[in-house]
Amino acid sequence: MAIRKSPIRTCISCRARYDQTDLYRFSLDGTNVKVDQDMRGNGRGAYVCSNSKCLTLAMNSDRLDRALKASISGESKKQLITFILDS
Numbered sequence: 758m759a760i761r762k763s764p765i766r767t768c769i770s771c772r773a774r775y776d777q778t779d780l781y782r783f784s785l786d787g788t789n790v791k792v793d794q795d796m797r798g799n800g801r802g803a804y805v806c807s808n809s810k811c812l813t814l815a816m817n818s819d820r821l822d823r824a825l826k827a828s829i830s831g832e833s834k835k836q837l838i839t840f841i842l843d844s
């Protein structure tokens with residue numbers, strides 16, 4: 758009797774804990790950041806919940822940078838917001 762459990766992750770903006778499938782996962786792709794839609798990205802990931810406030814906060818602060826231990830350009834963050842809001 759297998760119980761399928763997905764991991765619990767913390768939103769980098771509100772620090773609330775969610776099932777991983779309820780969060781957006783961001784990961785580094787070289788020097789760019791991408792939305793890791795299939796959750797299979799290797800390495801460090803940062804999670805943000807689907808609350809648009811959290812998304813905006815994550816992109817308008819250095820939270821994402823700190824979570825990924827990288828320096829992410831404002832342009833790259835803008836593209837992430839656009840990508841998510843359009844999808």
Ligand SMILES: [Zn+2]
Pocket residue numbers: 768769770771772773805806807808811
């Ligand atoms: Zn959140």
